[in-house]
Amino acid sequence: MSILLGIGITATITVLYLGKKGWQMLHKVVGITPGVLTYQDPNAPLLLSDMTWQQLTLNVQHLSGLSDSQLRQLQRIDAKVATYYNYQQVRQAQNITPAVNEAQFVLHKLLYARLPEMLASHYHLLNIIDNPKVNTANKTQCIEAGQLLQDALDSIERRVDTELMQIETQHLQDLRVMKRYVDSHKN
Structure with a gap:
């Protein structure tokens, strides 16, 4: 028992x-x-204090007047740019020096020079409009500034997407060439 x-x-x-x-x-x-x-609610508004950047160097103060969708778009752009530059670093580590074309040069200039300038201009314009002592600005300028900034963000994101798509297309093409080479040398 x-x-x-x-x-x-x-x-x-x-x-x-x-x-x-x-x-x-x-x-x-x-x-x-x-x-x-x-649990993190994906629809909760982003807090500037919680935002981190992988590649972009942006003045947090200049982001204070942006909408939640614009902040999310900036984070998407940053993640895509990080992917792009990680790819470039891997290529350089393999001793493959990529040739920089005009589109890549313009994208780099947009990301690191023009984007911070646009955000600063937008921030300063919103501060002038919100100042009750200044009567020169009106709501239509605020709406126009927001639309111009949104158009610029959309353009930058499209350019980054185009560069990433070109990388994908190039690698897919390389694989096709290798497959044809292997297939042509079968016994």
Whole structure:
């Protein structure tokens, strides 16, 4: 009887131990840490203090007048630019010096010179419009400034997308060429 009781207790402990380890492994596979629950609402407004930049160097003060959608667009642009420059760094690490074409030069100038200038101009214009002592500015200028900035952001994002698409297309073309080469040398 004591042998059966010992086997039962051992079996129960083994099942509980394996169950716990299995439960932890399941969480690890899907990327969840047990006991830690943080939900971030994707539609919640972005806070400037929580924003981090991978590639772009922007004055946080100049971002204060932007809408939530413009902040999200800037974050998307930053992530795409980080992907693009990571690719460029990998190429340089492989001792492949990429030739810079006009579109890449213009994109670099837009990202690191013109974008900060546009954000600064937009910020200063909004400060003048919001100042009650200055009567020269009106709401139509504020709307126009927002639209001009949005058009510029859209243009920059399209340019970054175009550069990334060209990289994808080039690599796909390289793979096709290699496949044709391999296929042509079959025995």
